Amino acid sequence: MERLLDISRAIDAFNQRFGFIANYLVLFAALLSAANAGFRYGINALIQLSRDFHFLSGIQTLVSWYGNNSNAFLEAQWYMFAAMVMFGAAWTLKVNEHVRVDLFYGWVSDRTRTWIDLLGAIFFLMPMCIIYVYFTWPWFVDAWNAGEVSTNAGGLMRWPVKLILPVGFVLVALQGVSEIIKCVAALSIPGYRREYAYEKPLQ
Amino acid sequence: MIDFVTHNMAPLMFAGLILFMIIGYPASFSLAAVGLFFGFIGIELGLIRPDFLGNLTFQLFAIVSNDLLLAIPFFTLMGTILERCGLAEDLLEGFGQLFGPIRGGLSYAVILVGAVLGAITGTVAASVIAMGIISLPVMMRYGYSVRHTTGVIAASGTITQLIPPSLVLVVLADQLGRSVGDMYLGAMGPSAIQVALFAAYVALLSFIKPEDVPALPPEARTLRGWPLIWRCIRGMVPSIILIFLVLGTIFMGLATPTEAGAMGVVGGFVLAWLNRRLSWDLVYQGMSSTMRITAMVVFILIGARTFSLVFQGVGGKEWIEGMLTSLPGGVIGFLIFVNIFVFVIAFFLDFFEIAFIIIPLLAPAAEKLGIDLIWFGVLIGANVQTSFMHPPFGFALFYVRGIAPPSVRSSDIYIGAIPWVFLQVILVAIVIAFPKTVTFLLEPAAKVDPAKVEEQLRNLPGLEMLPPPTLDFGPPRRN
Numbered sequence: 001m002e003r004l005l006d007i008s009r010a011i012d013a014f015n016q017r018f019g020f021i022a023n024y025l026v027l028f029a030a031l032l033s034a035a036n037a038g039f040r041y042g043i044n045a046l047i048q049l050s051r052d053f054h055f056l057s058g059i060q061t062l063v064s065w066y067g068n069n070s071n072a073f074l075e076a077q078w079y080m081f082a083a084m085v086m087f088g089a090a091w092t093l094k095v096n097e098h099v100r101v102d103l104f105y106g107w108v109s110d111r112t113r114t115w116i117d118l119l120g121a122i123f124f125l126m127p128m129c130i131i132y133v134y135f136t137w138p139w140f141v142d143a144w145n146a147g148e149v150s151t152n153a154g155g156l157m158r159w160p161v162k163l164i165l166p167v168g169f170v171l172v173a174l175q176g177v178s179e180i181i182k183c184v185a186a187l188s189i190p191g192y193r194r195e196y197a198y199e200k201p202l203q
Numbered sequence: 204m205i206d207f208v209t210h211n212m213a214p215l216m217f218a219g220l221i222l223f224m225i226i227g228y229p230a231s232f233s234l235a236a237v238g239l240f241f242g243f244i245g246i247e248l249g250l251i252r253p254d255f256l257g258n259l260t261f262q263l264f265a266i267v268s269n270d271l272l273l274a275i276p277f278f279t280l281m282g283t284i285l286e287r288c289g290l291a292e293d294l295l296e297g298f299g300q301l302f303g304p305i306r307g308g309l310s311y312a313v314i315l316v317g318a319v320l321g322a323i324t325g326t327v328a329a330s331v332i333a334m335g336i337i338s339l340p341v342m343m344r345y346g347y348s349v350r351h352t353t354g355v356i357a358a359s360g361t362i363t364q365l366i367p368p369s370l371v372l373v374v375l376a377d378q379l380g381r382s383v384g385d386m387y388l389g390a391m392g393p394s395a396i397q398v399a400l401f402a403a404y405v406a407l408l409s410f411i412k413p414e415d416v417p418a419l420p421p422e423a424r425t426l427r428g429w430p431l432i433w434r435c436i437r438g439m440v441p442s443i444i445l446i447f448l449v450l451g452t453i454f455m456g457l458a459t460p461t462e463a464g465a466m467g468v469v470g471g472f473v474l475a476w477l478n479r480r481l482s483w484d485l486v487y488q489g490m491s492s493t494m495r496i497t498a499m500v501v502f503i504l505i506g507a508r509t510f511s512l513v514f515q516g517v518g519g520k521e522w523i524e525g526m527l528t529s530l531p532g533g534v535i536g537f538l539i540f541v542n543i544f545v546f547v548i549a550f551f552l553d554f555f556e557i558a559f560i561i562i563p564l565l566a567p568a569a570e571k572l573g574i575d576l577i578w579f580g581v582l583i584g585a586n587v588q589t590s591f592m593h594p595p596f597g598f599a600l601f602y603v604r605g606i607a608p609p610s611v612r613s614s615d616i617y618i619g620a621i622p623w624v625f626l627q628v629i630l631v632a633i634v635i636a637f638p639k640t641v642t643f644l645l646e647p648a649a650k651v652d653p654a655k656v657e658e659q660l661r662n663l664p665g666l667e668m669l670p671p672p673t674l675d676f677g678p679p680r681r682n
Binding site: 019022023024025026027029030031032033034036037038041077078081082084085086088089091092093095097098099100101102103104105106113116117120123124125127128131132135136139161162164165 | 223224225226227228229230231232233235236239256257259260263264267268269270272273276277280452457458459461462463464465466468469486487490491493494495496497498499501502503506509551552553555556
């Protein structure tokens with residue numbers, strides 16, 4: 001059992017790294033999106049400026065560089081969104097923040113809750129992740145082999161975002177294994193308490 | 204037995220949904236499990252083709268590549284920053300001092316600030332927490348009743364749901380396939396009515412129960428004259444700039460709702476920096492809680508899409524549509540039924556679950572009955588506000604509980620919420636009775652005359668008559 005808990009801890013630490021990446025993607029995506037919007041609507045002013053003042057002619061290079069890559073920047077926004085969600089979901093599971101309907105769950109004993117989490121992870125979460133990996137992996141392989149590129153001019157390669165989907169579900173499945181181990185430990189080791197266990201709302 | 208299952212697959216699946224959800228395992232995974240479980244039964248029974256589930260990949264990809272959903276992390280991040288950037292303090296202290304001398308003055312201040320914060324941010328948590336931390340102690344110190352205090356704070360924070368730019372309206376627009384801008388325009392009227400209703404209720408209270416909402420004693424009025432005006436300006440100017448940055452750019456067509464959210468984030472950073480509140484700690488906490496909320500919400504959507512894909516495959520759409528369109532009373536009967544249903548279900552499900560599971564089931568029936576989907580969406584938006592206020596699971600009440608001192612009993616918070624839920628129900632009734640409250644700002648849908656279109660097509664000018672293309676980085680296209 002101790003070895004299993006070691007595995008669980010290793011998975012938690014592993015997914016924490018991905019959660020960390022996902023955190024930063026929130027900020028980067030917001031800044032990129034704001035910059036995209038700001039640049040797009042400030043662009044005419046920039047062009048005018050560079051016409052009026054010759055020493056600012058470097059702006060024109062910048063503008064045309066942005067113009068040639070604007071689709072890439074727009075697509076990068078939702079690439080980041082995809083990564084933020086798929087990398088972050090496992091960590092969200094670890095800290096028990098996937099919302100529940102706690103009508104029944106809120107009123108039963110801790111032990112029953114552990115059973116629900118155990119069976120839910122085995123029968124709900126794991127099959128879902130496995131089926132999704134089964135469906136999304138071939139998609140990535142196709143995109144990789146075909147070298148698929150966005151249909152927008154100057155858009156990005158498609159395989160990274162298609163890789164993110166199966167990777168995310170593998171991470172969630174791994175976290176599922178870790179949670180299963182914790183549930184088994186909670187049921188079999190007296191005194192073991194799951195971190196981030198469900199807390200009943202204050203009454 | 205098999206025959207029975209084959210013919211009643213959709214109702215059985217719906218029952219399965221309720222059963223799987225009520226167990227209490229996280230909703231996203233339970234939803235996906237119902238979908239996949241019944242999907243495989245459906246394949247076994249020959250109701251759906253084996254390759255049907257392959258559509259799931261497209262659904263998943265459509266979710267992560269949906270630009271509009273990016274508004275979720277942006278608005279959430281903006282909310283967490285604004286919650287602690289000092290704006291709410293400036294507003295509440297200014298307006299509190301301004302209205303304080305009259306009975307119920309602090310309540311008016313909370314309602315007004317709730318509306319202003321609502322017009323800046325799109326998330327309830329931010330408004331409720333920010334206002335609660337500042338106003339709750341002050342109101343209790345000056346003798347406002349506990350029930351009224353917690354109720355007015357939770358309810359005023361919930362106005363955010365309806366006042367553009369609300370995240371709820373973005374998600375509803377996405378689910379109903381309507382433009383977010385129209386949805387925002389439509390919500391203007393009802394949100395104004397709601398603010399008026401709340402204020403009228405406080406005015407009523409100050410006559411029938413003045414001891415609940417006393418005026419500030421003279422010694423509590425620390426600001427007068429110019430300092431008071433200065434304080435109000437300090438709160439209002441950044442607010443107006445932020446409102447313009449977010450809402451204005453959407454209405455003027457300068458930015459998509461997503462980009463407006465991102466600009467709001469930057470605006471929030473700047474404001475926090477000006478108020479010397481910007482720290483890495485604040486930013487990082489905002490980022491990480493935003494990430495978890497986004498992942499949670501999008502996973503619910505993934506689960507819900509899995510469910511609805513299979514549900515439609517086994518004929519669920521026709522089943523629901525048949526039931527809903529045959530309700531007595533036509534359109535009004537349908538709307539009343541739907542609103543009662545959503546009101547009740549909001550006791551158990553949170554907003555995102557309602558939007559992703561229930562709305563796709565209702566929308567086709569509404570469209571078939573000829574209901575304007577903008578009106579319908581705003582109506583649902585007004586209705587799910589109550590889901591934040593329902594005791595005991597309403598989120599706004601959780602937030603108030605989280606910041607209230609232990610001396611405030613939870614039962615007081617719950618009882619205090621009830622009158623405000625009633626006011627919200629009255630609002631829903633008004634919007635049902637007077638569709639104009641939503642549509643008066645919207646342009647009537649253009650009537651298309653097929654004959655004219657054909658004539659125009661015949662007389663299309665040649666390509667040489669088109670003006671030369673200009674450099675235009677136009678609005679981003681969704682793929």
